[in-house]
Amino acid sequence: MPSREELEEEDRRVRQLRIAVNLALSVIGQTDMSLTQAQEMVAAARSMALRLFPGKELAFDLIYLPRFRRLLAERFGYSRPILSG
Secondary structure (H helix, E strand, O other): OOOHHHHHHHHHHHHHHHHHHHHHHHHHHHOOOOHHHHHHHHHHHHHHHHHHOOOOHHHHHHHOHHHHHHHHHHHHOOOOOOOOO
């Protein structure tokens, strides 16, 4: 069973990731950026997620990637995969 400190650290990392993803979504949705810049921001958010939670690529792809896809489709009419590999 994880210790209290371990649980608090995980909560801190979850909050940090949530803030970063929400910030990226806001910046993409509210600024004048290109599709390429938006894709780079998505890739940066995913990289951060994997630094905070190594080996959890699938979790990011299931939880956060659909939000980014919807936003890119809405903003740029883009429907192809955002990230490769």
